[in-house]
Amino acid sequence: MTAAEAILCRQSVVRFDPDRPVSDAILVRMLRLAGRAHSPHHLQPWRFLVIRDQGNRDRLRRAAFHHPRLGEAPVAILVLGYHHPDRSHWQVIRDQLSSAVPLSAEDLGRINAEVRRDLAAETDRGIWACRHANAAATTLMIAATDLGLASAQIDRFNGSLIRDIFSIPLDHSLCAVMAIGYAVGEPSTVPCLPLAELCFLEHFGQPWTLGEGDDRA
Template identity: 75%
Template sequence: MTAAEAIQRRQSFVRFDPDRLVPDTVLARLLHLASRAHSPHHLQPWRFLVLRDRNNRNRLHRAAFHHPRLFEAPVAILVLGYHHPHQSHWEAIREQLAAAAPLSAEDLGRMNAEVRRDLAAEPDLGVWACRHAQAAATTLMIAAPELGLATAPIDRFDATLIGQTFGIPNDHTLCAVIALGYPIDDPPTPPCLPLAELCFQEHFGQPWTLGEGDDPAPPEGRSSSD
């Protein structure tokens, strides 16, 4: 399945099969893909707290105002934004980057300076971490259909109660709660607003004129069957 197909197939109104468990290998593969999301300086300021035990999922269900998807789904994933990856993990990340592509001492010095400068300029590291953790959450939801899985992001929850219940440290922000499992059925893809309602060109309010993009033409000189 291509990324475009996964995006088209992602459902907002999925129902989960509560009796079909997600194998360890499939869950690990999904989280590996989610961890490949973009982040500044490759700092990866996200952490995933995976809940599979029924008692823990019941506790989350209560803290999320009894959302029915959390009752059905065999897995719940809490996506956390970690405020200080530059303090605890930067040296290890820098070594990985250096192993992937030869870096001079000058390159390493510039990278160190950029990380210190950029993070010092952030007025709220919790907001910064959550902004990038949301990218990992979105990547997880895009990757799920390729593995036969469905996701449902939960938009109402008591973050304070969840933090207390599951021991989330103060330097982590709860950014997303995602129900995960195998879908019972394949409901139709919900419609979306036309791009003319969502997009502008060059200036806010300037009308969108580039079409809807739902059936793009093949590149010039190639047929759609190439």
């Protein structure tokens, strides 16, 4: 399946098959793909809290107002935005970058300065972390589709209660709650607004004139 096919096929399912587990190999593959999402300076400010135990999924479901998808799906994933990857992981990331691309001392100094400058400009690290963690959450849903899985993002939940139940530290924001598993039946096609309703050209309010294109393109 190409990336375009995975995007076109991705649907939020109505029901999951509770008797069909997700294998370790597929789960690991999905998370590795999700971790390839873009992030500034490769800081990867997201963490995935994977919940498979029935008791823990029941506790999560209660904290999400008894959402039925969390009762059916064999896997739930909390997507967290980590506020300070530059403090804990920048050295490791920098070493990996140096191994992949030869960097001079001058290059490393410039990159270090850019990271310090860009992160110092962020007045709310929680918003910054969630902004990029949500990109990872979207990549996770596309990866799930590519692997034959289905996903559903849970919109209503008690974030404070989830934080307490799973001991999520304060330097991690809860950005998304995902249900992952195998769909029951064929998901219906989700309607998509035309580009003329979604896009402007050159200036806000200026009509879109480039047409609708073709999803197969």
